[in-house]
Amino acid sequence: MTQVTLVGNVTNEPKLSFTAKGDAVASFTVAVNERVKKDDQWVDGEATFYRVTAWRKIGEQAAEHVIKGERVVVVGKLKQTSYTNKEGEQRFSLDVNADEIAKSVRFLKLGSPGNMTREDFAEFPKFENPPF
Helix, strand or coil, X not given: CEEEEEEEEXXXXXXXXXXXXXCEEEEEEEEEEEEEEEXXXXXXXXXXXXXXXXXXXXXXXXXXXXXXXXXXXXXEEEEEEEEECXXXXXXXXXXXXXXXXXXXXXXXXXXXXXXXXXXXXXXXXXXCCCCC
């Protein structure tokens, strides 16, 4: 399998389920749009959709914290899967088994509702000599 890093938008709320052994597994889809220059403007190119699967603790965290529409960064292993749809046609999907999932801060605006500002961090303890 190939290691990939995806940066894109979540297209559906994560679905959390459990295996017969009790392992948590969350799944959701991420749309990745390439930016292309058309004349003098940058526009969104065609979207590629990836099915993301997150297991155990990361799956539980994803189900609790990942929200439809938000921008995320997913690091994991890419696998192409084939299946037959209802019409009997063979189709392919791009699946990522997630090792890491994080929220992207690229387009966040400091001070907007739901986002912490730098002033919010002032309440956290300060370290004279950080431990790293």
